Amino acid sequence: LLADGGGIRGYVLLLILDELAHAISTYEIKLEAETCQCEHPSSFDPGLLRLSDYFDYIYGTSTGGITAVMLGRLNMTVKQSLEVYRGLSSTVFHRRQLVGYLPFATRYSSKNFEEASRQIVMKYCDGTDVFAKGTNQCHTYVHGSLLQLSKLTTRRICVTATHGGEHAYKPFLLRTHTSHLPSVPAPALQYNRESSKLPISGVLRATSAAPCFFKPYSITLNGKRIRFKDGGIRANNPSQVAWNEHQGQHKTNPALLLSIGTGQSEHPKDGFSAGGKPGHIREMVAIWRDIIDKYTSSEIIHQTMLGIAGGETSWYRRLNPSSGVGDIRLDELKRGLWTDPATGQKRYIPGGKTLSKMESGTREYLDRDFEGGYETSSPPMDAIHQIAEKLVRLRRAKMSVGVGVSCSHTDLVCSHD
Incomplete structure (x- = not known):
């Protein structure tokens, strides 16, 4: 499972996964x-479904x-993650620092995010738990960028970050598990292999340290000062x-x-359609935004993967809203009316208008018909059901032969390994 970065639009990604979880429950x-x-068939409780039971590896960048x-x-369940994400967004993006209104200044409080x-x-x-975990759990990878060289570690849940020195040209992988591979075959890139010694909260901070939004995340490990910034700079997808x-x-x-993506932009920002005279501030700002868009682009990687996989008919699939949400700013949080999915109650909350827009835009994407300009195989909802059935059959096949089965989160109790 691969989760793109996208700021506040990470909520869109979770909405899509919520639909997938519902489809998985149906097929189970x-x-x-x-x-x-x-005589007494086992019961399946959809409320306890966790996607970590269906994926051996989970990768994510930035908010992904x-x-x-x-x-x-x-x-966590997808429902729990959605609830947490709503609260996290309102806490982190609710109020910009005064200095954050200056060009290229850090907009939001890193301390609020860390807390x-x-x-x-x-x-x-x-x-107090570190990110690294036992080998019998879903492998998680978080992507980041390491600004200063260090000897860190991570694997299987994988979060990307960015860092300088020998890793400057490629993502730095914050892993729950150490990779023991001696080498990888060409043309595959080889990344850092060690499991991360960062605390879980530190991994969250490291992968989300987006330039101009939060300060780089700094920590001292093994006597070395290490600084991370957002992994979207190297691998937003x-x-x-x-x-x-995997290769x-x-x-x-x-x-x-x-x-899973967080929405495609509907309006290309190449700077030349911004209006004004050549060199005009609007044009320069638009060109700068275009540079950032291309540097953090998810669709370029998608096109590369389509070539590697030969389309989306076999092992590679991507779900990414083609309209309605892609132009929501990374830190957009407009107050407005929002409907609580648990109670059906409507209320005005910070970010309510933005949350409602993402919910309606995602729903429109999921319910629409096939569009050849965006899909290569099936309309979104058909694709979700195909994916869900495949995941359920793979899980059941694995359990039928007793290969590597581990149910380690029945009560969400965390133990130190």
């Missing part, structure tokens, strides 16, 4: 009824890294990173590589 119940002839940590390392991250970890795990890693470990394509 259906296949159980078809195959179980026993937050999703990867919640689903993979903290073993919010610690609260999440304390609620769903032990706030972690699909190719995941494929490289190195298994030397074959995965049974399923599912990439």
Whole structure:
């Protein structure tokens, strides 16, 4: 499972995963009824479904890294993750620092983000736990960028970050598990291999340290000062990173590589349609935004993966809204009316208008028909059901032969390994 970065639009990604979780529940119940002839069939509770039971590896970048940590390392349900994400967004993006209105200044308080991250970890795990975890759990990878060279570690839930020195040209992988591969075959890139010694809250902070939004995350490990920035600078769409890693470990394509985006922009910002005279401030700002868009582009990687996989008809699939949400700013949080999905109650809240827009835009995307300009195989909802059925059949096949089964999160209790 691969989760793109996208700021506040990470909520869109979770909405899509919520639909996938619902479809998985449907197929679990259906296949159980078809195959179980026993007097007392096992019951399946959709409320306990966790995607970490269906994916061996979860990769995420930036806000996608937050999703990867919640689903993979903290073993949260999608519903729990949606609730946490709504609260985190309103806490982090609710009020900009005064200095944040200056060009290229840091807009938001890093301390608020760090405290919010610690609260999440304390609620769903032990706030002192490190990110690295036992080998019998879903492997989580978070992408970041390391600004200063260090000897860090990570794997299986994988979050990307960015860092300088010998890793400056490629993502730095914050892993729950150490990779023991001696080498990887060409053309796959080889990344850092060690599991991360960062605390879980530190991993959340490291992968989300977006330039101009938050200060780089700094920490001292083994006597060395390390600084991270947002992994979206190197791999906003972690699909190719995941494929490289899988090729190195298994030397074959995965049974399923599912990439989830946070929405495509409907209006290209090349700077030349911004109006005004050449060199005008509006044109310069638009060109700068275009540079950032291209540097953090997810669709370029998607096109590369389509070429590698030969389309979306076998092991590679991607779900990414083509309209309605892609132009929502990374930090947009407009107050307005929002409907609580648990109670149906309507109320005005910080970010309510933005949340409602993302919910309606995602729903429109999921319910629309096939569009050849965006899909290569099936309309979104058909694709979700195809993916869900495949995931359920793969899980059931794995359990039927007893290969590597581990149910480690029944009560969300976190133990130190």
